Amino acid sequence: MASESDSGAAFSPRNFLASRTRWHALEIVFWLSTLLPFVLVPDYLQLASQIAIAALFAISLDLILGFAGIVSIGHAAYFGLGAYTAGIVSKYGVSEPVVLLVLAAIVSGTLGYATSFIISRFRHLALIMITLGICLMLYEAANLTSWLTGGADGLQGIKIGPLLGTFKFDLYGKTAYAYALVVLFLCFLVCRRLIHSPFGLTLRGIRENPVRMPAIGAPSDAHIRKIYTIAAVIAGMAGAVLAQTTSTVSLEVLGFQRSADVLVMLILGGAGKLYGGILGSIVYLVARDQFSGINPQYWYFWIGLMMVLVVMYLPNGLLGGLEKLTRRWRAKS
Amino acid sequence: MAGILFDGFAYGMLLFLLSVGLSVTLGMMNFINLSHASFGMLGGYVTVTLMQQLGWPFLATLPAAFVISALVGMVMERFMFRRMYRATDLDQTLLTIGVVFMSIAGAAYIWGTVQQPVVMPDYLSGSFLVGGVNIARYRLFLIVVALVITLLMIGGLEWTRFGAQIRAAVDNQRMARGLGLDVDRTFSLTFSLGSGLAGLGGALAIAMVGLDPGFAFAYLIYVLIVVSVGGLASIWGSFVAASLLGICDMAGKYYVPQLGSFLIYLMMVGILMWRPAGLFGKR
Numbered sequence: 001m002a003s004e005s006d007s008g009a010a011f012s013p014r015n016f017l018a019s020r021t022r023w024h025a026l027e028i029v030f031w032l033s034t035l036l037p038f039v040l041v042p043d044y045l046q047l048a049s050q051i052a053i054a055a056l057f058a059i060s061l062d063l064i065l066g067f068a069g070i071v072s073i074g075h076a077a078y079f080g081l082g083a084y085t086a087g088i089v090s091k092y093g094v095s096e097p098v099v100l101l102v103l104a105a106i107v108s109g110t111l112g113y114a115t116s117f118i119i120s121r122f123r124h125l126a127l128i129m130i131t132l133g134i135c136l137m138l139y140e141a142a143n144l145t146s147w148l149t150g151g152a153d154g155l156q157g158i159k160i161g162p163l164l165g166t167f168k169f170d171l172y173g174k175t176a177y178a179y180a181l182v183v184l185f186l187c188f189l190v191c192r193r194l195i196h197s198p199f200g201l202t203l204r205g206i207r208e209n210p211v212r213m214p215a216i217g218a219p220s221d222a223h224i225r226k227i228y229t230i231a232a233v234i235a236g237m238a239g240a241v242l243a244q245t246t247s248t249v250s251l252e253v254l255g256f257q258r259s260a261d262v263l264v265m266l267i268l269g270g271a272g273k274l275y276g277g278i279l280g281s282i283v284y285l286v287a288r289d290q291f292s293g294i295n296p297q298y299w300y301f302w303i304g305l306m307m308v309l310v311v312m313y314l315p316n317g318l319l320g321g322l323e324k325l326t327r328r329w330r331a332k333s
Numbered sequence: 334m335a336g337i338l339f340d341g342f343a344y345g346m347l348l349f350l351l352s353v354g355l356s357v358t359l360g361m362m363n364f365i366n367l368s369h370a371s372f373g374m375l376g377g378y379v380t381v382t383l384m385q386q387l388g389w390p391f392l393a394t395l396p397a398a399f400v401i402s403a404l405v406g407m408v409m410e411r412f413m414f415r416r417m418y419r420a421t422d423l424d425q426t427l428l429t430i431g432v433v434f435m436s437i438a439g440a441a442y443i444w445g446t447v448q449q450p451v452v453m454p455d456y457l458s459g460s461f462l463v464g465g466v467n468i469a470r471y472r473l474f475l476i477v478v479a480l481v482i483t484l485l486m487i488g489g490l491e492w493t494r495f496g497a498q499i500r501a502a503v504d505n506q507r508m509a510r511g512l513g514l515d516v517d518r519t520f521s522l523t524f525s526l527g528s529g530l531a532g533l534g535g536a537l538a539i540a541m542v543g544l545d546p547g548f549a550f551a552y553l554i555y556v557l558i559v560v561s562v563g564g565l566a567s568i569w570g571s572f573v574a575a576s577l578l579g580i581c582d583m584a585g586k587y588y589v590p591q592l593g594s595f596l597i598y599l600m601m602v603g604i605l606m607w608r609p610a611g612l613f614g615k616r
Contacts, residue, residue, distance in 0.1 A: 065423075071422060071423060071426070073426070118602075118606065121606075122605070122606075122609050123609075124422070124609075125365075125561055125565065126561065126605045126609035126610065126611075128422075129557060129558070129561040129601065129602075129605055130602055130605055130606070132554070132557070133558075133598050133599075133601050133602040133605070134602065136554070136594070136598040137595060137598045137599060137602070140592075140593055140594050140595040140598060141595065143593065144591060144592070144593055144595065256550070256554060257550070260430055263426070263427070263430075264427065264430060264431075267423060267424075267427045268427075271423070298438045298441065298442055299438070300434045300435070300437050300438040300441075301434065301435050301438030301439060301442070302438075303431075303434050304430075304431040304432065304433070304434030304435035304436075304437075304438065305431070305435060306431070307427055307428070307430065307431030307434065308413070308428055308431040308432065308435070310427070311417070311420070311424050311427050311428040311431065312413070312416065312417075312428070315420070315424065
């Protein structure tokens with residue numbers, strides 16, 4: 001990665017990692033600005049919470065795709081499982097969102113751990129198709145067990161209690177956005193710590209060459225299993241937050257469309273950067289909201305055009321393009 | 334039992350016709366072309382439009398579907414895909430998903446979101462009985478077309494000059510260039526061949542599966558399954574995989590309807606775990 005070489009002062013590995021973990025002023029500005037929607041666009045808080053959820057999901061995909069190089073077009077499997085877990089358990093009297101969140105994380109993580117044994121053994125097209133296959137199987141399973149999931153009609157009777165027993169989920173999405181934002185931020189902190197650790201560097205090594213890494217004492221398979229499980233946990237939490245803030249779960253949470261969408265958001269923003277997923281989901285969802293406002297039927301066209309242009313002219317996503325611009329600007333001044 | 338075998342095989346041949354072009358573009362040229370089913374959809378719309386608006390006979394629309402899809406494929410290859418052959422898997426995936434999105438919206442804009450009516454000519458509709466098995470004429474027609482295309486493709490790739498050029502350009506680009514092959518032209522023709530086949534497959538498929546803008550996504554998954562299970566770059570592999578999937582799906586839906594499509598997905602994951610390169614894949 002080019003950006004790793006430009007921190008010149010890093011001589012020892014410890015200093016190098018420490019320099020990477022330091023918070024940049026822009027990052028702090030960014031996280032503070034996530035609070036702005038409360039004041040500036042209070043009518044759009046529902047959209048803002050959707051963005052926060054999508055960003056969380058995109059970060060989870062970034063962990064395996066951007067850092068470990070596992071291309072998945074079936075990541076919605078864990079998202080959907082989390083959503084269904086939260087939704088179904090809430091029907092049986094557990095209504096505290098935080099408890100549901102933890103439960104969803106555990107269930108998705110378990111599936112992630114179980115499937116990671118398969119994932120770590122394959123690469124390339126076989127891997128892509130297996131990830132897709134797992135997601136499709138889960139979709140069919142949810143479709144067929146309609147006594148449990150409501151099948152194609154969606155899950156009925158979700159009851160989500162007030163957050164921590166005090167904050168009710170209101171119509172304007174104030175609580176929803178605050179809750180989604182907090183979950184996003186906490187998960188982001190964990191991921192940020194993770195990718196700047198020796199483990200994170202190992203993952204990048206695996207992405208570049210999975211065969212050589214074991215030779216320097218880093219078992220690729222074991223590391224892939226770990227990060228895949230972590231990614232599944234986070235995806236499950238994103239799904240649970242969606243189920244809680246919207247009080248609906250339909251088959252769509254497991255659909256191919258959702259897996260494709262999150263992939264698009266991540267690449268649009270720039271994979272392997274953590275912030276790429278967040279930026280991508282903001283751009284994607286705001287664009288979708290605007291385009292579908294202008295012309296509800298054909299917004300797909302503009303999203304598609306945007307993707308084609310990004311791939312052809314901004315190979316590292318929007319964030320990569322921005323970095324290039326700032327570097328050029330700095331070189332001039 | 335024989336009826337299920339026949340119907341399943343016919344359904345498999347439908348999947349084969351839709352995906353044989355992909356084993357050319359994805360399999361041989363190694364370009365992750367998720368927009369394949371969009372070309373199929375284009376072929377379908379060409380057929381429907383020619384039949385509805387201009388009153389062409391069904392059989393005459395098939396070559397038109399092939400040619401138009403091939404031309405569109407050639408233009409897109411020239412201006413878009415050619416620049417992406419060396420890009421990463423991920424960029425190719427994203428680019429072609431973008432094309433899928435645009436094609437879905439474009440189709441909705443031009444033809445609307447409703448299901449298109451497809452009326453088959455008399456000689457292709459109806460069915461007859463052979464030894465107690467109900468043979469639908471159209472399905473028989475599909476099987477015949479699929480067999481002809483399989484033979485043409487395998488024969489063409491193995492024994493013609495153009496086939497040899499494709500194989501050379503795909504196997505080792507630099508060497509092929511060194512020998513004086515116009516690799517860009519070969520790739521362009523190969524890509525349009527793949528797109529044309531997709532268009533033809535789409536035109537043939539719509540009578541059985543219907544046509545609306547969702548086609549590009551709905552059948553994308555099936556063609557990917559066929560090509561990956563069959564093994565990249567193997568026409569014969571796609572043929573076997575498609576028949577296997579068609580028959581299993583039909584049998585599954587008949588004997589254990591409560592499992593639905595679950596069986597096919599399970600089979601795909603199972604086969605890929607057993608042979609990651611597909612049944613007949615070499616890599």
